[in-house]
Every structure is written in structure tokens, then in C-alpha cells.
Amino acid sequence: MEFFxxxxxxxxxxxREYGMFIALFVIMAxxxxxxxxxxxxxxxxxxxxxxxxxxxxxxxxxTLVIVIRHIDLSVGFLAGFLGAVAAIxxxxxxxxxxxxxxxxxxxxxxxxxxxxxxxAQLKIPSFVASLAGWLIYRGALLLSTMGxxxxxxxxxxxxxxxxxxxxxxxxxxxxxxxVHKLTLLLGLLAIVLFIFSEIRSRRKKQEYNFEVLPLExxxxxxxxxSVLVGGITWVLAGYxxxxxxxxxxxxxxxxYHFVTTQTVLGRHIYAVGGNPEAAELSGINxxxxxxxxxxxxxxxxxxxxxxxxxxxxxxxTTAGTLFELDAIAxxxxxxxxxxxxxxxxxxxxxxxxxxxSLTSGMNLMGIDISLQYIVRGAVLVAAVIFDVxxxxxxx
Amino acid sequence: MKPPILEMKNITKEFxxxxxxxxxxxxxxEGEIHCLVGENGAGKSTLMKVLSGVYPYGTYSGEIxxxxxxxxxxxxxxxxxxxxxxxxxxLALVPEMTVYENIFLGNEIRRGWTVDWNETIRRxxxxxxxxxxxxxxxxxxxxxGVGKQQLVEIAKALSRDVKLLxxxxxxxxxxxxxxANLLNLLRELKxxxxxxxxxxxxxKEVISIADTVTVLRDGKxxxxxxAKKGEVSxxxxxxxxxxxxxxxxxxxxxxxxxxxxxxxxxxWSAYDxxxxxNVLKDVSFHLKRGEIVGFAGLMGSGRTELARSxxxxxxxxxxxxxxxxxxxxxxxxxxxxxxxxGMAYVTEDRKAKGLILIQDVKxxxxxxxxxxxxxxxxxxxxxxxxxxxxxxxxxxxxxPTVAQIVGNLSGGNQQKVSVAKWLFVRPxxLxxxxxxRGIDVGAKYEIYTIMNRLVQQGMSIIMISSELxxxxxxxxxxxxxxxxxxxxxxxxxxxxxxxxxxxxxN
Numbered sequence: 027m028e029f030f031x032x033x034x035x036x037x038x039x040x041x042r043e044y045g046m047f048i049a050l051f052v053i054m055a056x057x058x059x060x061x062x063x064x065x066x067x068x069x070x071x072x073x074x075x076x077x078x079x080x081x082x083x084x085x086x087x088x089t090l091v092i093v094i095r096h097i098d099l100s101v102g103f104l105a106g107f108l109g110a111v112a113a114i115x116x117x118x119x120x121x122x123x124x125x126x127x128x129x130x131x132x133x134x135x136x137x138x139x140x141x142x143x144x145x146a147q148l149k150i151p152s153f154v155a156s157l158a159g160w161l162i163y164r165g166a167l168l169l170s171t172m173g174x175x176x177x178x179x180x181x182x183x184x185x186x187x188x189x190x191x192x193x194x195x196x197x198x199x200x201x202x203x204x205v206h207k208l209t210l211l212l213g214l215l216a217i218v219l220f221i222f223s224e225i226r227s228r229r230k231k232q233e234y235n236f237e238v239l240p241l242e243x244x245x246x247x248x249x250x251x252s253v254l255v256g257g258i259t260w261v262l263a264g265y266x267x268x269x270x271x272x273x274x275x276x277x278x279x280x281x282y283h284f285v286t287t288q289t290v291l292g293r294h295i296y297a298v299g300g301n302p303e304a305a306e307l308s309g310i311n312x313x314x315x316x317x318x319x320x321x322x323x324x325x326x327x328x329x330x331x332x333x334x335x336x337x338x339x340x341x342x343t344t345a346g347t348l349f350e351l352d353a354i355a356x357x358x359x360x361x362x363x364x365x366x367x368x369x370x371x372x373x374x375x376x377x378x379x380x381x382x383s384l385t386s387g388m389n390l391m392g393i394d395i396s397l398q399y400i401v402r403g404a405v406l407v408a409a410v411i412f413d414v415x416x417x418x419x420x421x
Numbered sequence: 422m423k424p425p426i427l428e429m430k431n432i433t434k435e436f437x438x439x440x441x442x443x444x445x446x447x448x449x450x451e452g453e454i455h456c457l458v459g460e461n462g463a464g465k466s467t468l469m470k471v472l473s474g475v476y477p478y479g480t481y482s483g484e485i486x487x488x489x490x491x492x493x494x495x496x497x498x499x500x501x502x503x504x505x506x507x508x509x510x511x512l513a514l515v516p517e518m519t520v521y522e523n524i525f526l527g528n529e530i531r532r533g534w535t536v537d538w539n540e541t542i543r544r545x546x547x548x549x550x551x552x553x554x555x556x557x558x559x560x561x562x563x564x565x566g567v568g569k570q571q572l573v574e575i576a577k578a579l580s581r582d583v584k585l586l587x588x589x590x591x592x593x594x595x596x597x598x599x600x601a602n603l604l605n606l607l608r609e610l611k612x613x614x615x616x617x618x619x620x621x622x623x624x625k626e627v628i629s630i631a632d633t634v635t636v637l638r639d640g641k642x643x644x645x646x647x648a649k650k651g652e653v654s655x656x657x658x659x660x661x662x663x664x665x666x667x668x669x670x671x672x673x674x675x676x677x678x679x680x681x682x683x684x685x686x687x688x689w690s691a692y693d694x695x696x697x698x699n700v701l702k703d704v705s706f707h708l709k710r711g712e713i714v715g716f717a718g719l720m721g722s723g724r725t726e727l728a729r730s731x732x733x734x735x736x737x738x739x740x741x742x743x744x745x746x747x748x749x750x751x752x753x754x755x756x757x758x759x760x761x762x763g764m765a766y767v768t769e770d771r772k773a774k775g776l777i778l779i780q781d782v783k784x785x786x787x788x789x790x791x792x793x794x795x796x797x798x799x800x801x802x803x804x805x806x807x808x809x810x811x812x813x814x815x816x817x818x819x820x821p822t823v824a825q826i827v828g829n830l831s832g833g834n835q836q837k838v839s840v841a842k843w844l845f846v847r848p849x850x851l852x853x854x855x856x857x858r859g860i861d862v863g864a865k866y867e868i869y870t871i872m873n874r875l876v877q878q879g880m881s882i883i884m885i886s887s888e889l890x891x892x893x894x895x896x897x898x899x900x901x902x903x904x905x906x907x908x909x910x911x912x913x914x915x916x917x918x919x920x921x922x923x924x925x926x927n
Contacts, residue, residue: 230802230803234806234810234822234823234824235822236822236824237822237824288799288800288802289795289798289799289800290791290792290795290798290799290800291798293784293788293791293800294791296777296780297777297780297784297788300777300778300779300780301773301774301776301777301778303735303773303774304768304774304775304776304777304788305777305788306735306756307732307733307735307756307766307768307774307775308756308760308788308789308842309755309756309757309759309760309761309789309846310757310788311755311757367777367779367780368779
């Protein structure tokens, strides 16, 4: 059968790209089986995605940091600290939400630029510079919550970011009463847009005689991804629909995917990661790129802090603990290379989903936390080994 | 004649696509100083790597006899054990360790499970006395000058009881006093029965110290000369070194006679704070419109440093001097500014410094001028493919599509991608650093043709090259660089391989 030969060939050639999807699929299938379907229930999937949110946005920023051959360890406690700042601004300074959020995001950018300064200007290893940030923001978090302990946030608008769902189209209760119609509609729209853009890019590639997937495989890919998106939409629509967290996550991914794949800035970032010396000689200012990438990391840390604080509806003294390592793990599981220049934003999101799926699934199975860490460690190392071996064997 | 301590017979060593050594035979008598000379790429370093086991037995063909016995080294350790010590151009010392730690690194003096540091320091002091280096063994290597570091390397070799000491261009980075010192030490070691192979480009030095000289050219032994019989002189050595036939054909071009000076550099000096020395001293030259000016010289003579110091100075040299681009006095603080002023620099090591190997052909070609194919920072994918395809056709890059990863292309095609990238910035002044190194003859010819076409269109080219036939075949004028200075300028009518080599080895 030609079809299966093609399929095998395509899978083998693109194993790195599809590997993560397959892994995620397998993990979800296993948990669905072991929990007798609870894992795949609307409620659980909705929860799982909301839990992924604050790690996922960090993983997106971390992807770019690792692509330019750096690391940022400060992001966890920075997120925690900025979450506490948001809480203080809302509760004690009585500032309105529309003012607090831009302020906190701005502070995030500044914090990122501060981390970047010794790295870009003085060539201090980012590991050290951001480790200092880790300590400093941890102290700052403790300091800002010292007098009060946990700060409870009574603001409904703010708390909706981490707990609320998008409203449904009113007046359609006669049709599928228990399903969230707007979510379904958006999902459908996404599938249609996706199929159109895939077909368009395929045509374009054929015009240039670039290699494209065999037609049957292409259709299979479209069907597979449409079913995946459709399935997730259906599952979500069966609970409360899309949450604001998921909407924010999708916007972040869309923006970063666009910037990394379509813009001059994105190209410069990957060039710096791929060969800093060649990039510098090509007229790219490596310092400026370093500032931009760390600044974006700071922005996303602030966003992560807002998502987490809002989800808990309070700022705690330990918020943000180990977020940085979860984000780094997600990026590596998602196929980012420590050698620089390689890694996709979408991959890191899948990586984050893999990691939270593991946690969520094992929680449902009642597996002890100690074993959970061991399993997650094993998955991380397996993913990286897979990544490295498939990369070298391709040549 | 004394019996040979070393005999290498019919050594052939191939790399993919290149025969680095072909049927080389080499004999070193016991207790002599034997110099090995030849142009860059003649095979000297390769031969020494075969000898020291860097290229283990089995990766070359031929036979090595040392001390009368057939040797089959599978690594440096084996050759060290046999009594061969090699000191490379780039020193192999650990800067953060002390002198005594370095001398016995990998050869620690033990007492039971631990290192006997007192004995180590005592023995290190002895070794330092042997090489006449008057420093405290507890000094960190980092705090020593290059000349003293060189001596520490020799002390390290002596501590292992070497019978044969190989030095690869030991004086390249040394000043005159340090060089003289080192040569004296080698003479002294000779008195103590240490045989020595010295690779050097400085012919005066060779003549003053050698008992025997072997000349290599293009991976073959050309001749072995005996100094005692008066066979060694500068003329003779140069003749044998450069005797390469000019069998590459260079595409003809009409010379353009323009008096417009597009680039002029006056009294240009550069101090490298990392190395702590001047890499360029008082360099002055000019470039006219439509001209190809060759920069000849040996590796490490400062040609690449000159190009980089002009092209936005990415290494952070401290520069003195003036540069005029089309009559305007300028100084660039970043390659970006140089590009805007119409300069382009095709680097010497395209893999490490020129290309992004993990990206594809089109991404590499457009990298230095992305704004031209972008609207408000968003790349127009169609425009990018079109640009890349235009260059693919016009300079004949052999690739299935422009979406091919550059790392998968052959050396010649990689070089063309590199050139295409810099043509896309539409430069006025193009600097080519070793434009044809490591690429095959056909691709070389194509690169030359492109160069001719560009100067016909009014571009001016600086060509840095270590291949003398290429310099003579392509240039309108030649500058010779030696130890960071311009040691001569020759109009092409007067330039010969001998004259250039004479100026380059001074």
C-alpha cells in the first residue's frame, strides 16, 4: 500500500514535530483508560487547561530565552512577586483592575530588562544573573506579604481572569441546552480557518516546487488536527465553555507564533540562537535581541503572576515556587534545543500540556506526589533523549 | 649521518574529498633540529598529527618507525609514552591553574591515593630551571606572557622525558626577544640530546637554527636539505615552497582604470584587550572603484583582524587611525553601520562565522537585509523566495529548492550562499576572506567569475587569500601583510610568488 508507505516515511521524517502530539495523545489515552473516562471529562479537561495557563505562558517566553542560548531562573518568583503587587494594588491601594494589569505587565518588562542588563552588557552568564533575580524576587515576595500573610482579593473582575468563562450567546437555549454555543462556534471557526490556511500554504509551496506532503497524508493530517480541535472544543463546550485563561493562552501563543515565524524580529532571534557570531556580522544587534527576549520573558512572567493570583483569588507567600523549572521542563519536552536556534512556541505549549496532563492524570489515579515527581522526571529525560537521537539520526 | 630516531614512510592521509598527505616520507636524525616548512595547507600540521596519534593508526596508510621500532599510536597518550612531545600553536595550558599544576597535569606525582604536591612543586622548579624560566612555580599561567607560557609548555613536555619534541610555529605569537630566547633554549636542549622538529614560517629563524630542512608542498615531500652542506638559503626555500604550478585557470577580465578611491585607511592600529597586544600596527592602504585588491600573507598575520576591525569591529579592539569611505571619514561601531555604508564581509570560516547551518538557503540569503523583503516588520514570504531563487539562478547555487537546510549543501554551494547573502545587501565594497578555501576547482572558477562580474559592475573587492596563485590570478594590486603590518605593496605586473613569500615571511 502506497498510502502506508507514505505515512511511514512522513512520520519518520517528521518524527520530531509529530512526536509530541503523539506523546500527548498516548498520555491522554492511557489516563482516560486508567481513570475510566474521568480524565477526559469536560470538567477535568477544563481544569487541566486552566492549570496549564500560568506555566504555558512562561514556557512560551522561556522558549525564546533558550533559543538565544540563555536561561531565566528568576521567572517563578518574579511571577509570584508581581502577583502580590497586583493584589496589594487592588486591595490596599484600591486601584481599578484596568490600571493594575498594565502596571504589573510594565513592571514585568522592566524586571526582564534588568535581568538582561548584566547578560547583554557584561556577558555575565544568564544562569547567574537570573539566579540572583530568583533570590531577590523571592525576598521581595516575602517582604511584600510579610505584614499581611496571604492577601485575599475580593475583586470579581480580576478573579474572573483565572476562574471565569466567556459568556454564551443569549437566547439560544432551545438548541443543545447544556452546551456552550459560542465555544462551539469559535471552535468551528478555528477549524475552518486552519483548513483554509493549510491549503493556501500548500498551494504556495507547490508553486515554488517545495516539498509538500503527499495528498492523502495531507488530508489525514487535516482530519486528525480538525478532530483534535473539534474534540477539545466539544469537551469544553460541555462544561462552561472557554475560560478566560484559555483565551489569554491562545492569544499569547498566536502572537508569539506569528512573531517567531513571520517577522524580522523573529528571524533575528532565531539567527542569534543559531549562530551569534554570524548574526552579529550580519548586522543584527545581539545585545538588543537579548534585551527584547528577556523583556518579553518579564512581561510573560507578570502575566503568569496575574493568572496564578487570580486563579487562587489571593496572593500567597509561596506563589511562583518552582514555576521556572516547570516552564523550562515544558520547553525542553516541547523540543527546544539547548544548543540554541531550535524550538517552536507551539511545541512548548504541547510540552506544558504533557506535563500538566501527567500531574492531573496521576492525581486522579491517586498516585502519591513522590511518585509523580519521579514519573515527570523520567518523561522529561525521555523527551530530551528522543529529541537528541532523532536530531542526529536524520543526517 | 647519525641513525634516524624517526622515520615516517609513505604516509598518505585522506579527508573526505581531499588528499592532505600523499606518500610523504620524512626522516629525522637523532639529536638534530629538523625544520619543516611549507605554505599554509601544505600538510605540515597534518603530518605531525599523524605522528602524535591525533589521527590514530588505521586512519592513514604508511609506516612510522620511532627508535627503530614500528609504532601504531591510537592516541596522544601512546605517542607521549613512546617519548614524543608536541606543542601546538594554540597553547594547551589551563590558564586558571598554577605553573606546577600545569606541568604535571595528566601526569600527577602520586603518593598513595593523593597527589604529592610538595614533590610536584620541587620537580616543577627543576623543570623550570631546565628551560631557564625564572618564575615561581605557584604563579598562575594566566599571569604569564605568551613567551613564558611557551616555556611552561616545553617544561611540561620535558617532565615527561621526551626524546622528540615537536613545536608547531612556536614563535608566531612571540616578540623578537622571546623568540631568540626560545631558539637558544632549543639549541641547549639539543646539547642534552633532545631531538626537535620545528614547524615555522619565519625563514630567517629556520636558517639560523636548522640542521636539516624538509619542504612540503600540497601534501608531498618536495626535498630535504642539509644545512651543513650549505644547501639552505632563503631563495632556495622559497623556490621549493611556492613551486606550485598555476594550473587553475582564472577567468579573464578587462581591468578598469578608475581613480576614484572608495576606501582609504591611514595609520590603522588595533589593540586587542583580550590578547593584550597589538594585532594591527600602522596599516595604510587604499581601494579604488572596480578594483580587486589582494591581501596576501600567512595565517595569523592580521588580515582577518584588519577586515573585522574595519567592518564594525565586533571584537572590541581599541583602534587608532582613520578610515575614509568614498572620501568621508567614518568609523563603525557595529557591523550594521558598515553594512549601511555599503560594505559587506564574507567571512573566512563560513561554517563557524558566516552561515546559520541549521537554517535554510533563503533564510541565510536574506538575513543581512530582511527589511527589504518586509512590510512593517512582517516578512513577505513570497518576496523572500523570489530573492533567493534569483540568486540561486544568477550565481548557480546547486540546491533542490531554496528551502533546503544550508548544512546539507556542499562547501562550494555553502560559500555561494554566503556570497549571495552579502550581494543582497547591495554593497559597494566587498571584502572576501579566503573566498575559495575548501571548495572544489569548479566552484572556485565560478566564484572567480562572479567576482569579475561584480567589479565590472563597479564594485570594489578586497580579497584576503593564502593561496598565492589565486592572489596573482585575480588581483589588480597586492598588499602583503606580516605580523600585523603591511610589509609591502606590489602592482600585479611585478608580483611573483617568490616576492610575496619573501615579504610575508619577514
